[in-house]
Amino acid sequence: MSLQLRNILNIKRLAIKNIKESSADFFIEGCYRYYSTTYHTPLQLAYELPIEEVCKIYFEDTLKEASADELEDIIKNLDNSLKIKLSPDQESSVDTEISDEDWIAQQSLELKREEMAKNGKSQEDNHEDVIKKTHDIIENLTRSLKGFEKE
Numbered sequence: 029m030s031l032q033l034r035n036i037l038n039i040k041r042l043a044i045k046n047i048k049e050s051s052a053d054f055f056i057e058g059c060y061r062y063y064s065t066t067y068h069t070p071l072q073l074a075y076e077l078p079i080e081e082v083c084k085i086y087f088e089d090t091l092k093e094a095s096a097d098e099l100e101d102i103i104k105n106l107d108n109s110l111k112i113k114l115s116p117d118q119e120s121s122v123d124t125e126i127s128d129e130d131w132i133a134q135q136s137l138e139l140k141r142e143e144m145a146k147n148g149k150s151q152e153d154n155h156e157d158v159i160k161k162t163h164d165i166i167e168n169l170t171r172s173l174k175g176f177e178k179e
Contacts, residue, residue: 052135059086079132 046054059082064074066089074082091099 052132056083059083062086062089 046057056079059079060071060074063069063077063082063085064071067074091102094102
């Protein structure tokens, strides 16, 4: 199995982006790696465990040395973060009965929307760009093949 240099560089770019943006996916990946290393479990087997369980174990292990006051401060910060994240009219309508999987899906969708907004492009714009690039590549390939036939 060999990777092309271009693919390796793209993987490296993705890793740097994940580190800089510190996304939820990157955090969860770190929790799985922590679990794998700490509990001497192959990473592929760790991936079979529920995300919630792996994250809970990570938090328990990393916070067990904290004092009661530090833990209370952390809880206050978590509560404040949630209040800041929600607008006042959304706060009252938060569905506390949402499943964990649905919550993770919502957060992932929100992160994708924020990323697209940062880039200043909608999903339709991205699709149009891909279509145009694909069309250009096909035209260039066709032109080069026609030149090859004449020789």
